[in-house]
Amino acid sequence: MSTEQKPPATELPKTEPKAEPNALATTLSSGWDQFKQGKLLSYPMMALLLIIAGVIGGGWYYVHSNRKVESAKWTELDSLSTTSAMEEYTKKNPNTLQGRFATLDVARTQLGPEGIDRFAAPDAAVRKTAVENVEKARDAFIKLADEFKDDLLLKTMCFLGCAKAESALVGMLKDGSLDQYRGDPGKAIEWLDKVAQTAPETDWGKDSKSLADTLRNQNTQQQVVTLQRSAYLIPTPTIPKFDPKMPFDPHGGLPSFPGGP
Numbered sequence: 001m002s003t004e005q006k007p008p009a010t011e012l013p014k015t016e017p018k019a020e021p022n023a024l025a026t027t028l029s030s031g032w033d034q035f036k037q038g039k040l041l042s043y044p045m046m047a048l049l050l051i052i053a054g055v056i057g058g059g060w061y062y063v064h065s066n067r068k069v070e071s072a073k074w075t076e077l078d079s080l081s082t083t084s085a086m087e088e089y090t091k092k093n094p095n096t097l098q099g100r101f102a103t104l105d106v107a108r109t110q111l112g113p114e115g116i117d118r119f120a121a122p123d124a125a126v127r128k129t130a131v132e133n134v135e136k137a138r139d140a141f142i143k144l145a146d147e148f149k150d151d152l153l154l155k156t157m158c159f160l161g162c163a164k165a166e167s168a169l170v171g172m173l174k175d176g177s178l179d180q181y182r183g184d185p186g187k188a189i190e191w192l193d194k195v196a197q198t199a200p201e202t203d204w205g206k207d208s209k210s211l212a213d214t215l216r217n218q219n220t221q222q223q224v225v226t227l228q229r230s231a232y233l234i235p236t237p238t239i240p241k242f243d244p245k246m247p248f249d250p251h252g253g254l255p256s257f258p259g260g261p
Contacts, residue, residue, distance in 0.1 A: 138165035163191035171228020
């Protein structure tokens with residue numbers, strides 16, 4: 001029996017099995033390399049795609065930012081409560097939908113509460129300002145009627161505002177004139193006809209047509225002018241209150257003035 005020892009068996013080093021390449025990753029990597037080298041698409045086509053991507057991204061950002069700006073404008077408009085604030089708002093936001101709505105609100109206020117409603121005020125200065133406000137409202141309505149030309153309702157409202165303003169001014173003499181008026185019955189008829197044409201089935205349209213037909217009569221026009229002058233520019237005089245300290249004639253009941261008969 002042999003006592004010679006056998007050399008120990010040599011162990012082979014262990015090797016990790018290679019991972020199979022991922023087909024999708026290989027395809028994407030290969031495709032990206034080809035794209036960078038201009039093999040997948042031509043360089044002009046690559047440039048065009050990059051431009052398109054930039055435009056889409058920029059457009060999305062612009063729309064998203066613009067929505068925030070528009071929302072802020074509507075919020076600010078809703079918080080305004082005075083005519084002066086509205087006028088300042090329109091200066092800050094010209095040629096915008098919000099600015100047009102602010103102008104419309106100012107015009108309606110100038111036509112009614114700050115205009116026609118004050119025609120019969122006893123103070124001549126107040127009446128003069130009221131007439132000027134109606135003229136401003138008329139000018140604003142004329143401009144807005146064109147700016148709202150694609151919106152039937154708002155355009156009709158502007159036509160109606162023009163008709164009311166023009167009708168209210170037919171009896172208002174121009175400064176320094178005895179026979180020229182700020183309003184023209186013929187123009188009032190034109191605006192009333194436009195209201196009737198754009199909204200024939202509404203109460204606005206029906207009433208406007210009826211009034212326009214009435215104003216076409218020359219005698220009626222003159223009556224309206226006379227009525228406007230008497231109602232708005234020549235308010236009914238009020239009897240002055242007597243002063244309890246003023247001495248009275250015991251015989252006739254009329255006040256006696258010092259040094260008088």
